[in-house]
Amino acid sequence: MKPTNQGETNVEYQPFEIKEKLKKIFEYHSDQPIETCPIRDVLSSSSDKWSILIILFLGGYDVLRFGELKKRIHGISAKVLTERLRTLERDGYIIREVFPEVPVRVEYKLSNFGIRYLDKLILISEWIKDEMNLVIQSRLEYEKKTK
Amino acid sequence: MKPTNQGETNVEYQPFEIKEKLKKIFEYHSDQPIETCPIRDVLSSSSDKWSILIILFLGGYDVLRFGELKKRIHGISAKVLTERLRTLERDGYIIREVFPEVPVRVEYKLSNFGIRYLDKLILISEWIKDEMNLVIQSRLEYEKKTK
DNA sequence: CAGAATCCCTTGAGATACTG
DNA sequence: CAGTATCTCAAGGGATTCTG
Numbered sequence: 001m002k003p004t005n006q007g008e009t010n011v012e013y014q015p016f017e018i019k020e021k022l023k024k025i026f027e028y029h030s031d032q033p034i035e036t037c038p039i040r041d042v043l044s045s046s047s048d049k050w051s052i053l054i055i056l057f058l059g060g061y062d063v064l065r066f067g068e069l070k071k072r073i074h075g076i077s078a079k080v081l082t083e084r085l086r087t088l089e090r091d092g093y094i095i096r097e098v099f100p101e102v103p104v105r106v107e108y109k110l111s112n113f114g115i116r117y118l119d120k121l122i123l124i125s126e127w128i129k130d131e132m133n134l135v136i137q138s139r140l141e142y143e144k145k146t147k
Numbered sequence: 148m149k150p151t152n153q154g155e156t157n158v159e160y161q162p163f164e165i166k167e168k169l170k171k172i173f174e175y176h177s178d179q180p181i182e183t184c185p186i187r188d189v190l191s192s193s194s195d196k197w198s199i200l201i202i203l204f205l206g207g208y209d210v211l212r213f214g215e216l217k218k219r220i221h222g223i224s225a226k227v228l229t230e231r232l233r234t235l236e237r238d239g240y241i242i243r244e245v246f247p248e249v250p251v252r253v254e255y256k257l258s259n260f261g262i263r264y265l266d267k268l269i270l271i272s273e274w275i276k277d278e279m280n281l282v283i284q285s286r287l288e289y290e291k292k293t294k
Numbered sequence: 295c296a297g298a299a300t301c302c303c304t305t306g307a308g309a310t311a312c313t314g
Numbered sequence: 315c316a317g318t319a320t321c322t323c324a325a326g327g328g329a330t331t332c333t334g
Contacts, residue, residue, distance in 0.1 A: 019207050060169040065295080077328055126171075214316075224307065225316080252315075
């Protein structure tokens, strides 16, 4: 039973600048902080695991068909893939183009807005890949500590 | 020079550089692409709506108690808040400190790793706030188009 | 081929009551 | 105060089958 270790408290507190940015994002001063929260209203419907993978894969291939996406995103079902693609299309991240051939061909690609989202996702993905060992180690320590 | 668009969309295709970054992130060449996917293994457990809000609020206040967090994150239940805090602590984003007073006081703050995550979340939040009108407009157009 | 439809099980998440 | 323990209902998501 040990409370949190003071040895790891070399925590650098967030600079004032960061707090100012957060205030701007959430508009603390505003009188409708809940209704216009950009995180809930917009980001939450495109930041789930599957949507992120879809955006990243479309970023890597320019254009992909439904079946190609399904094959590359291992484990996703047709139903979920359809749902996520619809939402991403509705919100303007991706463009869906139907070619009326037989059998029909449907292609998906990122919009310019989607590419700007891709840029942010790449930043965060590169970072998490660099630092994921920290997370894995933290999980092991946590397991030992709470055993 | 970018390849030019064809048809109605002025989509700029992703530069080669971006594809190289994506290859690195997913390690296309590797023989275990699923098992070590950083998005699924690490990012997916800290990128849900509630976790993001928790990180952002801790970023704005340095230190917050359980009740203060619950009050600020409108709509979250004690159960979900507890679950998300446990996961974020397990993965090393936040530090939980118990003060054995009566009644007990528990404080949460970001670790240095959590602050680095906060930096990325701020980038993406600022961006989505700037561009969220695009999403809202896209939704309206989509609704008209599919009605 | 690209989905739509159905079934069905698991998980998420709110509400409430209780406790160290 | 900071949770935990239940209960409950809604939503997520997998598997399968069907269709333009």
